[in-house]
Amino acid sequence: MGRSPCCDKNGVKKGPWTAEEDQKLIDYIRFHGPGNWRILPKNAGLQRCGKSCRLRWTNYLRPDIKRGRFSFEEEETIIQLHSVMGNKWSAIATRLPGRTDNEIKNHWNTHIRKRLIRSGIDPVTHSPRLDLLDLSSLLGALFNQPNFSSAATHASSLLNPDVLRLASLLLPQLQNPNPMYASSNLDQNLQTPITSSECSQPQAESTTPTNNETSSFELMNARLDDVASADVLPPLSESFDLESLMSTPMSSPQQDSIEAGTNSSSFFDFGFPEDFILDDFMF
């Protein structure tokens, strides 16, 4: 059957809106209301597609839109909501009065997402990014060696010593995670390497580690301590760049003004209020 075009392409203007066009749209909607977007441009005397008019109105001209920088509180809210809802920008926008889904989406992609990446947080799963290190397979293979010390020495000669060193530094922190990440995400990361396809899916449910998993985790940590105390692993080299390990195609080393500020971000803290009801956000 085929989809009919949303508007006649011939004679329809595209690109940035002029002040005159904006005024025509505002005047028309003030008098008639939005109504049918398909017929609106003709009635309003605009050479625009109805879809373009709707977008211009909802994202820019609407009187209740709040312009300007996102406040720190707004950013925190976006991060928290995104950790629950994922890329449901319109749903997130309903919790931020005066902000449009488009505005929030843009701000996420240009600021917040990069900030999370630089902080070692996967912006999709909101979990610490260990995927690039693939610690679980690396360490798992290492600790299954009967002669761990020689195996570690051997491995350190084969693998980037900075990565191994980083692993030893991270593990104590991983054992004392933020409540948001308690036991589920981190242990899962350690037990199962994160694949790119998994990263693209929001983590809808968590798993509870078994006693067996916990004990193996402790064993791994104890052995890492042994390795560290025996100076098997050299210190991080000066040229070692964590950023390069954590970087993604969208990441940028440039600092943005928000994180350069003095605010002590608590975006690692995803403690939701007790009256937080997830269903309120879902359709």
Place this chain on the structure above:
DNA sequence: AAGCCGATCAACCGCAATGTT
């Protein structure tokens, strides 16, 4: 001064969901 480059964000596109006939 001119050119390059990265960041930003308004606007577009395609698709899915929903409504109407």
Place this chain on the structure above:
DNA sequence: CAACATTGCGGTTGATCGGCT
């Protein structure tokens, strides 16, 4: 119930701007 129209949404693009060389 099918076909079509309309609306909403999320991903992507491209124009613009500012900083840097």
